[in-house]
Every structure is written in structure tokens, then in C-alpha cells.
Amino acid sequence: MSIDALDADKIRQRLEQEDQAYRLRTGENDLPPAAMRFRVIGECGIEEFVRGGERTREVLETAVRDAGKPIERFEDALDFGCGCGRVVRAFRKHASRLRLHATDVDREAIGWCRENLTFAEFQVNAGKPPLPYGEGQFDLVWAISVFTHLDEERQFAWLSELQRILRPGGFLLATVYGRPSWESSSVFWQDKSPEFVRQIEARGFHFANTGSDDDLFPDTFPDWYQMTWHTRDYVEREWARYFDIRLYRPQGMLGDQDLIVAERTGRQP
Ligand SMILES: C[S@@+](CC[C@H](N)C(=O)[O-])C[C@H]1O[C@@H](n2cnc3c(N)ncnc32)[C@H](O)[C@@H]1O
Numbered sequence: 001m002s003i004d005a006l007d008a009d010k011i012r013q014r015l016e017q018e019d020q021a022y023r024l025r026t027g028e029n030d031l032p033p034a035a036m037r038f039r040v041i042g043e044c045g046i047e048e049f050v051r052g053g054e055r056t057r058e059v060l061e062t063a064v065r066d067a068g069k070p071i072e073r074f075e076d077a078l079d080f081g082c083g084c085g086r087v088v089r090a091f092r093k094h095a096s097r098l099r100l101h102a103t104d105v106d107r108e109a110i111g112w113c114r115e116n117l118t119f120a121e122f123q124v125n126a127g128k129p130p131l132p133y134g135e136g137q138f139d140l141v142w143a144i145s146v147f148t149h150l151d152e153e154r155q156f157a158w159l160s161e162l163q164r165i166l167r168p169g170g171f172l173l174a175t176v177y178g179r180p181s182w183e184s185s186s187v188f189w190q191d192k193s194p195e196f197v198r199q200i201e202a203r204g205f206h207f208a209n210t211g212s213d214d215d216l217f218p219d220t221f222p223d224w225y226q227m228t229w230h231t232r233d234y235v236e237r238e239w240a241r242y243f244d245i246r247l248y249r250p251q252g253m254l255g256d257q258d259l260i261v262a263e264r265t266g267r268q269p
Pocket of ligand 1: 086
């Protein structure tokens with residue numbers, strides 16, 4: 001996609017008008033700027049952003065309940081790769097008894113969260129571990145659409161780090177692009193060649209430099225942030241070195257990414 005400067009100005013103006021209408025209608029004033037919303041969901045609409053966060057929370061709550069532990073039983077939660085707070089803001093209703101933390105490499109988004117979402121504690125982390133949290137600090141960590149962007153070395157480094165900060169019995173909920181994302185004709189990516197599909201299926205994991213669609217908001221992502229696909233077999237084999245896989249739901253995240261519920265066991269990788 002290529003948009004010229006005039007189009008980009010018009011789009012920004014329209015988004016500001018939509019935000020203003022949403023504020024007046026709902027009384028919600030803590031709306032992150034459109035450019036930050038684009039960085040987390042690849043679109044800017046405020047309705048999609050807020051409603052998507054709520055629906056994601058519902059999916060996560062259903063998943064932990066189905067894995068044997070309802071949300072009311074968790075005490076310390078971390079949103080890993082929280083962006084501008086799309087999902088953690090939906091957990092505000094639990095904040096009186098669930099201590100909420102969130103972290104991201106996106107310094108600007110975290111700056112906005114710190115000023116506006118005061119019910120949670122926010123941190124900026126580096127592209128590689130460690131995180132500024134203690135061993136076993138959390139009993140719940142979610143990472144929505146984060147492992148969909150990491151190469152294999154970073155994936156393993158982060159799985160190990162998330163294992164460290166979870167206590168035994170704690171849950172990691174994560175999403176990946178699974179089989180439907182390369183079998184469905186509607187899914188975006190630039191090079192859906194037979195060779196590309198063969199590589200994913202052969203290894204069960206594929207990381208590709210797909211470039212980024214950043215005409216509207218340039219310099220959006222770090223260079224290492226690209227696109228990753230996983231097979232279920234790969235997750236069940238490789239992630240099992242860090243966690244027990246409790247649930248694997250193909251397209252379990254709102255019909256798009258696969259959803260994994262993994263439990264932290266006592267063993268070390
Ligand atoms: C597609 S966005 C999803 C954001 C958020 N989880 C949501 O669902 O709205 C991916 C996010 O992961 C963050 N991210 C990627 N790698 C990360 C890492 N190693 N540590 C922390 N955040 C990371 C990005 O900065 C971005 O905010």
C-alpha cells in the first residue's frame with residue numbers, strides 16, 4: 001500500500017473526528033492516539049481497538065477457566081507485549097484484587113499507558129531478556145500476538161524468561177499464527193509461495209522478514225520485529241521444554257491466531 005501525504009492527512013483528520021465522537025458518546029477519555037493503536041492491531045479504528053480488547057479478555061478468561069482455574073483465583077498478572085494497553089485496560093474491572101503489570105519494548109506506548117492507565121504498573125523492557133520482575137512473581141502471564149513476531153532464538157529466550165517469572169502452577173497464555181493462517185486464502189502476507197508453505201511445514205516454525213506496512217506511520221517497528229508462523233506439533237514439542245501445554249485452540253483467539261494455555265511446571269529447561 002502506498003498513501004501520499006494528502007491521503008495520510010485526510011485519514012488522520014477522520015480518525016480524530018471518530019475519536020472525538022467516541023469520547024462524547026461513551027465518556028471514555030483515556031484513548032491512545034491512532035498511531036499507537038495501529039502499532040498493536042494494524043488498524044486505527046477506536047471501536048475495533050476497545051471492543052477487541054474486551055473480547056480478548058473474555059477469550060482469556062474462558063481459556064483459564066477451561067484449563068481449570070477461573071480468573072478470580074489469580075493474584076498477579078502480567079501483560080507481556082502490552083502495546084498501548086488494549087488488553088490490560090479490559091482487565092481494569094479486576095484490578096481491586098488482581099495486581100496488574102504490563103510491559104513492552106515500545107517506550108512511547110508505555111509512556112502513554114503510565115500517564116493514562118493508572119490501575120496497572122507499566123515497564124519498558126529490552127528486545128531480549130531479562131524482565132525487571134522477580135522469580136515466580138506472577139501466576140498469570142499473557143502474550144497476545146507477540147510470539148507471532150519473534151525469531152526462534154528470541155522465542156526460546158522469552159519462553160525461558162516467562163517461565164522464570166511465573167510460579168509453579170502459573171499459566172502463560174500466548175497466541176501464534178497457526179495452520180489456518182497459511183491455508184486460508186484471506187490471510188495477509190506478501191509471499192505465499194509453495195516454497196514458503198513448504199518451509200513452514202518442514203520445520204514447524206518459520207520467521208520471515210516481511211517488511212512493514214508503515215506508509216501511514218513510518219518507523220513503527222524495530223527491525224527484528226517481523227512475522228512468525230508455528231505448527232501445533234512444533235509448539236507441543238518445543239514449548240513443552242518450558243511449560244506443560246494445557247490447551248491448544250486452533251484460531252482460538254477470535255477466529256484468527258491459535259491460542260495456547262501453558263502451565264509452568266517445576267522443571268528447568
Ligand atoms: C501485535 S502487537 C500486540 C499488542 C498487544 N498484545 C495487543 O494484543 O493489543 C505486538 C506487541 O508486542 C510488542 N513486543 C514485541 N516483542 C516484544 C518483546 N520482546 N518484549 C516486549 N514486547 C514486545 C510490540 O512492541 C507490540 O506492542
